[in-house]
Amino acid sequence: MTDPQLQDMSAARKEELKRIQSKDAKTGRKLTGFWKWLVSIMGLCMVVFYFYAAGVRPVGDQYHRGVYVFLTYIMIFLSFPFWRRSNQTRPTVVDILLALVAAGVVGYWIFEFENLNYRTGMETQLDIWVFVVGIIISLEVCRRVLGWSITMGGLLFLVYGYFGPYFPSAIAHRGFDIDRLAPYIYLTQDGVFGVMASVLVTYVILFIFFGAFLQKSGVGRFFIDWPLALAGRAVGGPAKVCVIASAFFGSVSGSAIANTVTTGAFTIPLMKRAGFRPHVAGAIEPAASIGGMFMPPIMGAGGFIMAELTNTPYVQIMLISIFPAILYFLSVFTMIHFEAKKLNIKGLDLDDMPSASAIFKKHWYKCLPLVVIVAMMLYGYSPGNAAFWATLSCIVISWFDPEFRMGPKQIWEALVAGAQSTLVIGATVGVIGIIVGTIALSGIGLKFSDIIISLSGGHLFPALVLIALASLVLGMGVPVTASYLIVAVLAVPALHEMGVGLIAGHMIVYWFSQNSNITPPVCVAAYAGAAIAGSDPWKTGWTAFKFSKLLYVMPFLFAYEPAMTLFIGWDEAVVGDSGWTEIASVYFAAAVGTVAFSAWSMFYLVRRTTTLEWIIFGGATFLCFQPNLLSDALGIGIVVLLGLWQHRKNKQEEAHKQTMGTTCPFPTAGQAVVGEKAGSA
Known part of the structure; x- marks a missing residue:
């Protein structure tokens, strides 16, 4: 932990926080020497290539999707060990060989892209072998970064695709041999290079790069200092600062856990100092941080996936999401206010701190990157192009603050950090492709919809409860973005059959997909808050659930009130x-x-x-x-x-109190006793 706000934490709590963070953002080996430079240069190539594609000149589809998978797979094999006890400073011979195999199978897809599409359905034996090896490599990439939970999900779907006739009749299908299954999963737009890869390279990684530059340029500090001056003196001030800072920072961080750790390192100690109990302080931060996943302009990866799946401009997804996100933050804010009033928790003494207006007047220009993103998308530019120019604006605005001025060293660090941050979500590309491809090929999506409708008796309310439970259980083992995509593919058709609009159905699933971050038993964001606060994780988790209950209410509003998604009827804008x-x-x-x-x-x-x-x-x-x-x-x-x-x-x-205190003609009981004692003396 290098964050100065975490200096006072004990070694055990720092280690616990590192362990919790590793579940969301694994960092792999601490490479040294040649291997560190090689991976860093590959990351630089990734950033430059996708900035070029977004801001200068588009590239062919096979390069647009393939280059990211190519570089990501190689970087993961070099950066993440086969076993935890493997060498932690350089890759082994096995890692290098697997990196070369990954380069071969992904490179084959890139350079044979047109020929593979021409001979679809008539693949050669070499094609089949490349596809099979590519699927195995994708599973191993995911296992190294994210562990066995989501990897086993991919394996189970492969088994389901092959042994379809042997499953229960409700979900059985005719089954597919390797020659049919492997090409569909590895080659088509529903597989490894399908929707997840498309969304990542078109939107998500560009905004991850943008986030890295945003932090280096000092904007993250402004997102904390200004809310502190704005609300720190109010009743329950530190907790309200937490909500406002999370709304600002979470809207661009794309991760509830990253938001919890970044802003919580500052706000949680302040909340404890103000009088909030440790488990309450540790719970408020993740409850507020989860709102960043709903707040435009970025909304994590889920918003971009929603735009892709619904064929809706992302700017419209942003417009629909603004008010529900505000409602969520309003809910957490008012709950905090009521909690502080009950416990009589006052604000902070900030006499030495400049006023909010003075801070804003001095640092207002640090909001410009967000203004650039929103303005460009409103004017019709693509999100990727907006992210490109907003990233460049981060460099420019940093020059106006000597403390955060970005030179070649800082730009290099931001480039490397941004590329490294993409590896965790990039590791899911292959397994998500396997799952989505198998669902599309087998037709289980429609059967799953029938199952939901059957279990709910065709009624919307119990169907929503079932989807919430499915999202919670799935979110215990896979990242929330993957959870959203999988449940959306399976459950949105069922909601649509019950009369819910397409975008409303996706908003329902997207909100429910975040519940595993703050709902026990597996609530990683809440556990991160508990590690910083030094509180009981289980108690903190349930308290975080208490402050974030609107997360479960909003999906029902999306379902029953079309106007919440800017529609007056499900089919009428x-x-x-x-x-x-x-x-x-x-x-x-x-x-x-x-x-x-x-x-x-x-x-x-x-x-x-x-x-x-x-x-x-x-x-x-x-x-x-x-x-x-x-x-x-x-x-x-x-x-x-x-x-x-x-x-x-x-x-x-x-x-009544004033009347009793000022007009009572008789002495109080205490006064009478004192008088009697004085008289007797």
């Missing part, structure tokens, strides 16, 4: 002033409902709620979330009346 008026009313009711939901969850609004008030808050929340103007109006009215009622009770109690 919003057009005209009347449509936007309806959406505005739905959004306003949802915002009030979110505050009511937080009050209901935390048993507090203006004061602690009584049992009757708590029940009424629950009913008001339900009414606000109902897709009906009358119920919305009733729900909002009830919330307002309850707030006024609690405010009136506070005023009455305050007046």
